[in-house]
Amino acid sequence: MKTKNFFYIIILLLAVSGYSCTEQQPERTIVDAEQEVKGHVRAVLTDAPQVPPRITNKSNTKVIVELEVIEKQMRLADGVEYTFWTFGGQVPGKFIRVRQGDLVEFHLHNHPDNMLPHNIDLHAVTGPGGGAEASLIAPGKSAQFSFRALNQGLYVYHCATAPVGMHIANGMYGLILVEPLEGLPPVDHEFYVMQGEFYTSGSYGEKGHQDFDMQKAIDEHPDYVVMNGAVGASSGENAMMVQVGETVRLFMGNGGPNLVSSFHAIGEIFDKVYVEGGSLINHDVQTTLIPAGGSAIVEFKCEVPGTLHLVDHSIFRAFNKGALAQIKVVGDENHNVYTGKEKEEVYLPEGSAIQTISQNKTQKSTKPIAEKSFEERMEAGESLYKQNCMACHMDHGNGIAGTFPPLVNSDFLQARDDKGIGIILNGLQGEITVKGTNYNNIMPAVSLSDDQVASILTYIHNKFENDGGLVKAADVDSWRKQQ
Amino acid sequence: MLIAGENNNKMIRYLGSWILAGLILSGVGLSAQEDMSLIPAGSYTPFIKGITEEVEVEGFLLDKYAVTNADFLEFVKANPDWSPENVKSLFADSGYLTHWPVNYLNDKDLESNMEPVVNVSWFAANAYCKWKGKRLPTLHEWEYAALALPKNDSDSAALTRINSDWYSRKTAVHAKVGSTYENQYGVWDMYGLVWEWVDNFNTVISNEDSRNNEDAPQGLFCGSASLNASDASDYVAFIRFAYRGSLKANYTTRKMGFRCAKTIK
Numbered sequence: 001m002k003t004k005n006f007f008y009i010i011i012l013l014l015a016v017s018g019y020s021c022t023e024q025q026p027e028r029t030i031v032d033a034e035q036e037v038k039g040h041v042r043a044v045l046t047d048a049p050q051v052p053p054r055i056t057n058k059s060n061t062k063v064i065v066e067l068e069v070i071e072k073q074m075r076l077a078d079g080v081e082y083t084f085w086t087f088g089g090q091v092p093g094k095f096i097r098v099r100q101g102d103l104v105e106f107h108l109h110n111h112p113d114n115m116l117p118h119n120i121d122l123h124a125v126t127g128p129g130g131g132a133e134a135s136l137i138a139p140g141k142s143a144q145f146s147f148r149a150l151n152q153g154l155y156v157y158h159c160a161t162a163p164v165g166m167h168i169a170n171g172m173y174g175l176i177l178v179e180p181l182e183g184l185p186p187v188d189h190e191f192y193v194m195q196g197e198f199y200t201s202g203s204y205g206e207k208g209h210q211d212f213d214m215q216k217a218i219d220e221h222p223d224y225v226v227m228n229g230a231v232g233a234s235s236g237e238n239a240m241m242v243q244v245g246e247t248v249r250l251f252m253g254n255g256g257p258n259l260v261s262s263f264h265a266i267g268e269i270f271d272k273v274y275v276e277g278g279s280l281i282n283h284d285v286q287t288t289l290i291p292a293g294g295s296a297i298v299e300f301k302c303e304v305p306g307t308l309h310l311v312d313h314s315i316f317r318a319f320n321k322g323a324l325a326q327i328k329v330v331g332d333e334n335h336n337v338y339t340g341k342e343k344e345e346v347y348l349p350e351g352s353a354i355q356t357i358s359q360n361k362t363q364k365s366t367k368p369i370a371e372k373s374f375e376e377r378m379e380a381g382e383s384l385y386k387q388n389c390m391a392c393h394m395d396h397g398n399g400i401a402g403t404f405p406p407l408v409n410s411d412f413l414q415a416r417d418d419k420g421i422g423i424i425l426n427g428l429q430g431e432i433t434v435k436g437t438n439y440n441n442i443m444p445a446v447s448l449s450d451d452q453v454a455s456i457l458t459y460i461h462n463k464f465e466n467d468g469g470l471v472k473a474a475d476v477d478s479w480r481k482q483q
Numbered sequence: 484m485l486i487a488g489e490n491n492n493k494m495i496r497y498l499g500s501w502i503l504a505g506l507i508l509s510g511v512g513l514s515a516q517e518d519m520s521l522i523p524a525g526s527y528t529p530f531i532k533g534i535t536e537e538v539e540v541e542g543f544l545l546d547k548y549a550v551t552n553a554d555f556l557e558f559v560k561a562n563p564d565w566s567p568e569n570v571k572s573l574f575a576d577s578g579y580l581t582h583w584p585v586n587y588l589n590d591k592d593l594e595s596n597m598e599p600v601v602n603v604s605w606f607a608a609n610a611y612c613k614w615k616g617k618r619l620p621t622l623h624e625w626e627y628a629a630l631a632l633p634k635n636d637s638d639s640a641a642l643t644r645i646n647s648d649w650y651s652r653k654t655a656v657h658a659k660v661g662s663t664y665e666n667q668y669g670v671w672d673m674y675g676l677v678w679e680w681v682d683n684f685n686t687v688i689s690n691e692d693s694r695n696n697e698d699a700p701q702g703l704f705c706g707s708a709s710l711n712a713s714d715a716s717d718y719v720a721f722i723r724f725a726y727r728g729s730l731k732a733n734y735t736t737r738k739m740g741f742r743c744a745k746t747i748k
């Protein structure tokens with residue numbers, strides 16, 4: 001045993017020296033499970049996007065993890081509710097952080113008010129089912145098992161109770177980080193982001209409580225692909241915040257259940273990627289694949305101010321299904337790195353011809369729809385605006401100077417006889433001038449119902465300091481007929 | 484879920500069984516059992532892999548309603564061994580009847596409480612049914628009786644809908660027996676009110692790790708692989724089988740009750 005320990009120490013020394021001097025691939029180490037464990041601590045667990053503090057303990061410790069399964073109704077998107085099954089009350093589940101060599105004493109609690117049995121499979125476990133066999137529990141029960149964190153890496157955990165796909169599809173996944181013996185190098189910020197998709201009875205944006213749709217899940221046709229459990233969970237007001245010049249490490253997971261993520265940060269290059277969350281390090285990466293039930297650790301330095309969009313670059317998922325999180329970088333410009341003024345690199349998936357963004361056909365109805373009141377139009381218009389317009393014209397309608405024209409107090413919009421109906425229905429291409437600035441870009445036609453177009457335009461005309469007024473579905477209908 | 488032809492065949496078999504059972508019933512005078520419904524003999528294809536053929540189920544009687552708190556109070560009064568104070572932990576865990584008030588023996592509300600009794604173990608449910616001269620339904624009996632559509636409803640998706648509404652908590656947590664739906668046998672609340680114990684709840688289980696199929700005993704069900712299910716769309720049945728797999732006979736949970744059955748002699 002002594003010689004074996006000595007051997008590991010040599011390996012460790014080699015690993016540390018090799019790593020810090022030349023940044024070559026670090027040597028792998030697998031912990032000897034016979035090593036002594038000293039003392040015990042209670043694990044700090046966090047909800048996304050927060051990450052527990054770095055582990056400073058240098059000896060093998062018993063880490064006690066208490067995780068509670070809670071089934072609860074929460075927001076999936078604006079006006080859309082879903083009954084999530086969670087590890088710890090949020091989707092994704094609590095972030096767990098241990099160190100290689102630690103002995104993890106895991107307690108899984110199934111809340112007595114839950115409807116269903118649950119268990120947990122941690123990919124960090126060496127043992128049958130990753131703990132699933134040992135942890136199946138009825139509501140009101142707790143299970144305990146222990147495992148030794150032998151391998152370093154960033155691992156997914158998830159529920160593995162029948163039907164497994166359904167438990168994962170309802171949000172039962174999270175990440176456990178097993179830090180290498182020497183610890184991860186310090187950075188200014190660490191964040192936790194996890195992608196997952198939802199299969200709802202109604203199509204994207206349909207209001208009210210949505211049920212799980214097994215057939216869509218089997219067909220792998222999700223309505224929502226989201227970062228951190230809901231549309232907008234980590235963007236806009238909930239965006240992660242950093243300063244120019246700071247370094248960021250993202251612990252990025254993909255719960256699936258079905259889709260593989262093409263993970264990309266719009267406006268940033270990953271200086272370092274721990275491929276698949278393991279010990280292989282790649283540099284200078286634009287987009288890294290994250291398999292369902294897999295992860296990646298990415299690191300980068302934020303050199304210039306602006307908003308970074310973290311997306312699944314299977315891009316319709318980002319702009320049409322919700323797979324987008326944001327990091328806001330604040331600080332001084334550095335024109336040596338980037339000269340544009342606040343110019344964000346928004347991906348415009350459409351080609352050079354006018355294209356149609358088609359909605360689910362079932363949403364279009366030939367039956368006349370009763371006209372809505374002004375208040376109803378404003379309410380419907382707000383969420384429709386967010387779904388269809390906000391990606392380019394931005395949250396407050398200011399657009400992006402030089403690229404996407406503003407809608408706020410728009411002389412261009414107010415000068416049109418059609419109140420803008422034609423722009424939405426036909427799209428717009430070529431050079432225009434809005435508030436003294438020239439724009440030459442393409443807006444695709446958006447095929448929405450008369451009712452939806454009326455709501456969006458009523459919202460734009462009133463919310464963004466334009467000429468006000470109520471646009472009726474009948475207006476849109478008569479415009480269509482004139483064409 | 485079933486193709487039309489199969490359904491027709493089934494209907495014919497059902498009708499035959501009804502007539503036969505009717506003869507039996509009128510012969511032995513069991514029709515006085517107003518609190519029970521006759522479930523006619525028939526067959527069904529279980530959800531579980533390995534049982535590819537239909538399973539025959541003999542005709543039997545099934546309680547129209549789940550056992551209520553009021554019913555169970557009578558049982559406890561008559562059988563002090565099953566009171567919360569006296570029950571042995573071998574037969575019921577610490578959750579046993581914890582929703583009852585401490586002074587349950589003199590509680591007027593409980594005497595007339597028509598909500599299904601929950602927080603009862605399999606042992607307690609089994610003892611109650613025996614005391615009533617009945618027994619717990621078998622798994623096949625229960626599943627077979629639960630397959631009947633709601634009265635006046637021919638939409639085969641109705642049951643999946645009732646189940647998924649229940650799982651996603653759109654239906655009330657506390658409801659009285661007889662508040663959800665009556666099926667075509669006249670039995671109420673098979674889905675959507677509480678989970679229910681069956682006699683052999685642990686003979687057909689999904690493994691504790693629901694994906695482990697190599698060691699799964701012959702005929703048992705592996706939960707993750709929908710290929711193993713006779714009908715993948717019936718995912719709500721997966722959940723029931725998984726639920727049963729998580730239980731032990733002395734377990735009690737806040738959403739699990741039972742009803743009794745009786746053999747036709």
